[in-house]
Amino acid sequence: MSxxxxxxxxxxYYDGVKAVDGLDLEIGEGEIYGLLGxxxxxKTTTILILLGLTEPTAGEVRVLGxxxxxxxxxxxxxxxxxxxxxxxxxxxxxxxNLLYTAYLNRIPEKEAKRRVAEVLEVVGLKDVADRKVGAFxxxxxxxxxxxxxxxxxxxxxxLDEPTSGIDPEGARQILDMIVRLRDERGMTIxxxxxxxxxxxxxxxxxxxxxxxxxxxxxxxxxxxxxVEEGEHLxxxxxxxxxxxxxxxxxxxxxxxxxxxxxxxxxxxxTADVRSQIAxxxxxxxxxxxxxxxxxxxxxxxYLRYFQE
Amino acid sequence: MSAVFWKELADHLxxxxxxxxxxxxxxxxxxSAYLAAQALFGQESAGEFIYLRLFTVSGGGLxxxxxxxxxxxxxxxxxxxxxxxxxEFNRGTVSRVLSQPIYRDWWINGKFLAGLTAxxxxxxxxxxxxxxxxxxxxxxxxxxxxxxRAAMFFVIxxxxxxxxxxxxxxxSIVFRQTATxxxxxxxxxxxxTLFLYMLAGLIADQVAPIKPGVSADVFAKHESIRDLVLRxxxxxxxxxxxxxxxxxSYRGLGIAALLQEASIPTSPLPLGQSLLIVWPQLVGxxxxxxxxxxxxxxxxxxxxxxxx
Numbered sequence: 001m002s003x004x005x006x007x008x009x010x011x012x013y014y015d016g017v018k019a020v021d022g023l024d025l026e027i028g029e030g031e032i033y034g035l036l037g038x039x040x041x042x043k044t045t046t047i048l049i050l051l052g053l054t055e056p057t058a059g060e061v062r063v064l065g066x067x068x069x070x071x072x073x074x075x076x077x078x079x080x081x082x083x084x085x086x087x088x089x090x091x092x093x094x095x096x097n098l099l100y101t102a103y104l105n106r107i108p109e110k111e112a113k114r115r116v117a118e119v120l121e122v123v124g125l126k127d128v129a130d131r132k133v134g135a136f137x138x139x140x141x142x143x144x145x146x147x148x149x150x151x152x153x154x155x156x157x158x159l160d161e162p163t164s165g166i167d168p169e170g171a172r173q174i175l176d177m178i179v180r181l182r183d184e185r186g187m188t189i190x191x192x193x194x195x196x197x198x199x200x201x202x203x204x205x206x207x208x209x210x211x212x213x214x215x216x217x218x219x220x221x222x223x224x225x226x227v228e229e230g231e232h233l234x235x236x237x238x239x240x241x242x243x244x245x246x247x248x249x250x251x252x253x254x255x256x257x258x259x260x261x262x263x264x265x266x267x268x269x270t271a272d273v274r275s276q277i278a279x280x281x282x283x284x285x286x287x288x289x290x291x292x293x294x295x296x297x298x299x300x301x302y303l304r305y306f307q308e
Numbered sequence: 309m310s311a312v313f314w315k316e317l318a319d320h321l322x323x324x325x326x327x328x329x330x331x332x333x334x335x336x337x338x339x340s341a342y343l344a345a346q347a348l349f350g351q352e353s354a355g356e357f358i359y360l361r362l363f364t365v366s367g368g369g370l371x372x373x374x375x376x377x378x379x380x381x382x383x384x385x386x387x388x389x390x391x392x393x394x395x396e397f398n399r400g401t402v403s404r405v406l407s408q409p410i411y412r413d414w415w416i417n418g419k420f421l422a423g424l425t426a427x428x429x430x431x432x433x434x435x436x437x438x439x440x441x442x443x444x445x446x447x448x449x450x451x452x453x454x455x456x457r458a459a460m461f462f463v464i465x466x467x468x469x470x471x472x473x474x475x476x477x478x479x480s481i482v483f484r485q486t487a488t489x490x491x492x493x494x495x496x497x498x499x500x501t502l503f504l505y506m507l508a509g510l511i512a513d514q515v516a517p518i519k520p521g522v523s524a525d526v527f528a529k530h531e532s533i534r535d536l537v538l539r540x541x542x543x544x545x546x547x548x549x550x551x552x553x554x555x556x557s558y559r560g561l562g563i564a565a566l567l568q569e570a571s572i573p574t575s576p577l578p579l580g581q582s583l584l585i586v587w588p589q590l591v592g593x594x595x596x597x598x599x600x601x602x603x604x605x606x607x608x609x610x611x612x613x614x615x616x
Contacts, residue, residue, distance in 0.1 A: 048613060076407055076408060080407075081404070083403040101404075
């Protein structure tokens with residue numbers, strides 16, 4: 001099966017500024033792929049190239065088997081895009097806004113009306129369908145944006161910061177909706193965001209983009225393993241923390257650093273030294289309450305990449 | 309493209325500013341035509357082409373309808389165009405609309421055609437209302453020659469207003485702020501309707517000053533230089549073109565025609581001959597409109613879509 005998105009050596013320069021600089025990207029069918037990166041890293045530019053809205057300076061792109069720069073209409077017919085700064089015509093109702101999109105997609109009138117009613121139901125805006133969009137809250141507009149994307153029944157959906165500026169409950173609903181799109185409709189989803197815990201929750205694979213380059217890519221586990229390489233972090237909870245205990249932990253072979261935080265002790269080591277830690281704690285005459293290896297959160301992984 | 313066209317046309321016809329300017333011109337134009345009709349009604353021999361004179365005769369201190377349309381008509385054109393593109397950028401609808409499967413030029417073409425259609429509807433209804441008014445006051449129907457000349461007048465007026473529409477659209481692409489593009493359009497309107505007339509006189513005075521006792525040659529040169537400068541203005545082109553169409557005995561422009569007039573009987577010309585006289589002006593108007601739109605088109609097609 002050919003991948004949904006295939007990009008090689010993608011470059012885009014704006015007046016000498018390198019927005020995207022040799023980016024390789026591959027997204028498989030039915031995947032939720034999270035594109036992470038600080039502001040100005042080239043996320044939106046990459047998305048615009050994938051949609052054929054801007055031409056790359058160099059490099060090759062294929063979206064659903066088509067070249068977006070040469071066959072933009074074929075790509076845009078199959079791809080739904082939720083822009084970062086989403087805008088609607090404020091003086092039209094939600095239904096009218098969606099109907100306009102439907103007509104732009106050349107969906108016949110009867111079918112368009114049916115689909116508009118259906119997607120409004122899906123995003124839970126059925127009751128306000130005939131209200132003017134100008135009166136909508138940010139969260140409602142975002143949901144209307146998702147309805148707008150679903151309208152053309154795309155195979156591939158690009159969501160640029162879908163939850164920015166939305167309250168936690170609204171964000172949760174939107175994230176659930178995204179997962180359902182994949183599960184129920186088999187859509188492939190590219191999600192750009194810098195809200196790490198949200199990306200962590202729903203994405204199958206994550207790519208970290210920095211200064212126009214993809215600096216890391218993989219599943220959460222893979223990314224964690226890369227960071228963890230050569231270094232382990234253990235969290236020890238004991239009944240009491242004293243100098244004696246810290247000294248003996250520091251003396252263990254392979255331990256590089258020991259930090260005390262309240263009744264927690266963080267031990268960094270070059271190898272798995274859990275048994276040695278347990279013995280050292282008991283030998284110091286302290287009760288061992290908890291000892292665990294640390295799993296990295298996306299935030300920690302992300303920060304590690306930008307510290308380097 | 310039809311989806312864009314119908315949406316934009318509906319927007320125009322329903323917009324407050326279009327309605328305001330439409331009624332402004334309708335009331336002022338209607339009043340001047342009414343006064344002209346009153347003035348003509350009193351005359352023993354109003355002569356041929358009385359319906360056309362409704363448009364050109366001024367009465368009761370008001371300028372003629374033609375004068376009003378030449379002066380205020382541009383405002384309707386500009387008002388329909390000045391925020392065509394930049395308001396879409398400001399609202400953030402650009403990336404959403406252009407990510408639909410449409411070619412980028414459909415959008416700007418659809419907007420231009422919709423604006424032109426709205427202008428045509430406005431001009432046609434105002435002309436028909438004035439003819440109806442004439443029918444009511446004068447009590448007899450227009451003949452075939454009058455109708456064909458009125459139709460020609462309609463076509464030229466739409467092209468003229470189309471120039472201002474495309475100028476508005478051009479500024480809406482060049483300037484990011486709608487206020488800037490509105491002000492720039494109004495500045496150009498004032499320049500063409502007021503200042504260029506003064507400037508033409510000044511330049512002519514400099515090149516061929518008229519002093520007491522100068523020969524007819526100098527006088528003719530003064531006039532031709534004045535005309536030459538004025539013909540850079542679409543307003544002057546429009547006034548010349550429509551004067552020839554609406555006054556069938558009109559034989560030419562400038563001093564030469566004025567001198568000839570004494571020796572030539574002032575019988576009306578057929579429509580074809582009148583058109584021949586102002587053919588250069590008509591071509592000039594069409595060219596100005598096309599060039600203006602072509603520049604907008606090229607800039608828009610090269611514009612990067614990034615909304616932020």
